[in-house]
Amino acid sequence: MDAGTGAAPDLSPTTVTQLASSDDPRELQRTLREQPVHRVGDLFNLVTRREDVEEALRDRTGTFSWSAVGMNLGNIRPLIPLQIDPPQHVKYRRILDPLFAPKKMALLEDEVIALVKELVDTFAVSGSCDFHEEFAVPLPCRVFLRLMGLPLDDLDLFLSVKDDIIRPPGVTLDEQAPYRERAGKTVYEYFERHLAERKDHPTDDMLAQIIAGEVDGERLSDEEVMDICYLFIIAGLDTVTDSLDCIFAYLAQNPDHRRQLVADESIIPSAVEELLRWESPVPAVPRVATEDIEISGCPIKAGEQVMLVLGSANTDDAAHAGADEVDLRRNPNPHLAFGGGVHRCLGSHLARVELRVAIREFHRRIPEYELAPGTVLEYTTGLRSLHHLPLAFPAGA
Numbered sequence: 001m002d003a004g005t006g007a008a009p010d011l012s013p014t015t016v017t018q019l020a021s022s023d024d025p026r027e028l029q030r031t032l033r034e035q036p037v038h039r040v041g042d043l044f045n046l047v048t049r050r051e052d053v054e055e056a057l058r059d060r061t062g063t064f065s066w067s068a069v070g071m072n073l074g075n076i077r078p079l080i081p082l083q084i085d086p087p088q089h090v091k092y093r094r095i096l097d098p099l100f101a102p103k104k105m106a107l108l109e110d111e112v113i114a115l116v117k118e119l120v121d122t123f124a125v126s127g128s129c130d131f132h133e134e135f136a137v138p139l140p141c142r143v144f145l146r147l148m149g150l151p152l153d154d155l156d157l158f159l160s161v162k163d164d165i166i167r168p169p170g171v172t173l174d175e176q177a178p179y180r181e182r183a184g185k186t187v188y189e190y191f192e193r194h195l196a197e198r199k200d201h202p203t204d205d206m207l208a209q210i211i212a213g214e215v216d217g218e219r220l221s222d223e224e225v226m227d228i229c230y231l232f233i234i235a236g237l238d239t240v241t242d243s244l245d246c247i248f249a250y251l252a253q254n255p256d257h258r259r260q261l262v263a264d265e266s267i268i269p270s271a272v273e274e275l276l277r278w279e280s281p282v283p284a285v286p287r288v289a290t291e292d293i294e295i296s297g298c299p300i301k302a303g304e305q306v307m308l309v310l311g312s313a314n315t316d317d318a319a320h321a322g323a324d325e326v327d328l329r330r331n332p333n334p335h336l337a338f339g340g341g342v343h344r345c346l347g348s349h350l351a352r353v354e355l356r357v358a359i360r361e362f363h364r365r366i367p368e369y370e371l372a373p374g375t376v377l378e379y380t381t382g383l384r385s386l387h388h389l390p391l392a393f394p395a396g397a
């Protein structure tokens with residue numbers, strides 16, 4: 001974060017929402033990168049360039065804090081590990097990282113294949129589907145319930161609490177707060193019940209492994225286990241839905257790239273990384289500055305919030321040559337769609353299994369599709385997702 005350019009220019013909150021909701025946010029990202037930092041009223045500072053975003057993510061000096069962000073998602077205690085700053089943060093990642101390691105997640109592949117096929121079966125012969133409703137929403141939730149050893153019958157309950165926490169009805173935070181509180185209460189009661197049951201009837205799923213997790217001979221308390229599970233619902237369900245929506249909307253509108261994937265499945269892993277870079281379904285992540293600092297010469301005072309714009313960092317030529325082009329074979333691809341530094345996504349390897357399997361199995365069954373005639377895509381604000389994604393394809397697939 002070098003010296004130099006002085007006070008940050010002002011930007012309206014409406015422009016910021018377009019980072020997620022615009023049909024094509026790349027143009028806006030390019031314009032925003034002309035300045036390293038923008039002030040958004042008294043709310044926060046937007047950090048736009050790859051170098052600055054990466055430096056803040058990888059901060060190890062305590063200059064940027066998550067716990068100070070003060071984001072309430074219906075939780076009554078900090079979400080673990082996201083809302084915990086180092087050094088306490090590392091204790092939780094030591095328990096959780098091995099459970100989400102690539103080799104462990106690869107073992108889930110057969111189950112994910114079965115779940116994907118089951119969902120595709122429900123609409124393949126009909127010639128159309130709302131990909132968002134019928135595939136992108138249920139898949140990650142079903143995978144999560146399987147992984148945690150929770151009843152599949154609880155799917156609707158999970159989907160409704162997740163929505164009430166992430167996208168509650170209402171416009172202002174005050175209007176939304178009661179929905180989040182109610183959903184939060186449901187989540188705590190749900191896991192309290194399941195933790196009690198596990199004590200009488202031990203299992204060998206991921207929930208059991210978290211309960212049994214130890215660091216330096218110390219087990220997690222029931223409250224800590226619940227605070228981890230709460231975060232999983234927020235961090236692990238919607239993000240995969242968002243990514244599926246963004247990726248399939250892209251492929252529906254870019255048949256050459258879609259056919260490239262269908263013709264050569266070996267490029268699916270690099271295509272997933274590239275489309276995550278291109279779409280950045282989590283467009284930005286927050287931090288609070290704990291001391292007076294400068295970012296590329298723009299002063300930020302202690303206590304001010306910054307939003308690190310992963311989307312504009314991901315399309316910054318400084319890190320990705322030809323960043324304006326989608327290259328499904330791009331390798332290496334050091335994108336920041338999963339964040340970076342200590343809070344780097346815990347579930348990235350799980351997400352990768354879900355996305356790769358979904359792309360492969362869906363296209364084996366339905367290689368040719370397009371947006372249903374008359375579709376106008378409407379992207380959501382906050383996390384980049386779609387309200388609906390109607391697809392049309394040859395009936396009888």
Ligand code: HEM
Pocket residue numbers: 080081082083093231232235236237239240243281282285286336337338339340342343344345346347348350351
């Ligand atoms: C493609 C899908 C996903 C994307 C794009 C994504 C993105 C991210 C990003 C950007 C962060 C960093 C947040 C920050 O720095 O403030 C993060 C953190 C996290 N993600 Fe993911 N995520 C995905 C899937 C998942 C899944 C499936 C899980 C399952 C458990 C998960 C669990 C978490 C957790 C627990 C954290 C917090 C890590 C920490 O604070 O140490 N994510 N994710």
